[in-house]
Amino acid sequence: ARNVGGWTPLMYACWGTHERVVSCLLAAGADRKIVNFESQTALQLAAKSGSLAIAQLTFQRDIVNYTDRQGKTALYSAVEFGHVDIVDYLLSEGADVNCSCQG
Numbered sequence: 001a002r003n004v005g006g007w008t009p010l011m012y013a014c015w016g017t018h019e020r021v022v023s024c025l026l027a028a029g030a031d032r033k034i035v036n037f038e039s040q041t042a043l044q045l046a047a048k049s050g051s052l053a054i055a056q057l058t059f060q061r062d063i064v065n066y067t068d069r070q071g072k073t074a075l076y077s078a079v080e081f082g083h084v085d086i087v088d089y090l091l092s093e094g095a096d097v098n099c100s101c102q103g
Contacts, residue, residue: 006036010058014045019053032060039068047074052085064095073099 002008010030013021022042026032032042041063046054055074065073075095078086091097 002036005038008034008036008042010034010042011036011040011045014042014051014054014058015049017049017051017054019051019057022054022057026057032058033063035066035068038070039066041066041068041074044068044072044074044077047078047083047086047090048081050081050083050086052083052089055086055089059089059093061094064090064093065099067099075099 008030010022010025010032011034013025030042035041042058043055043060043063044066046058055078064075067073072080073095075087075090075097076099078090
């Protein structure tokens, strides 16, 4: 299910920092790889919202360097919003510090 902006329930839960809801949705099979109309993943929204626990729940190595429409990765978003704990986590999990951003 998506709204007119392409957001899934998982995306809303990540943006709203609802950790228990994120856990329930993932347990029910929510797809971490789906992107909204801005090409943002749940991980990117978690990185923006500032919840390390949710970033850890939504992390997948194959999408960590995925870029949205503005060319931003989850790492870029965490840096932009000053979420040092998420920056540290993403770097420890292999996020590319030199990944280009065209935003």
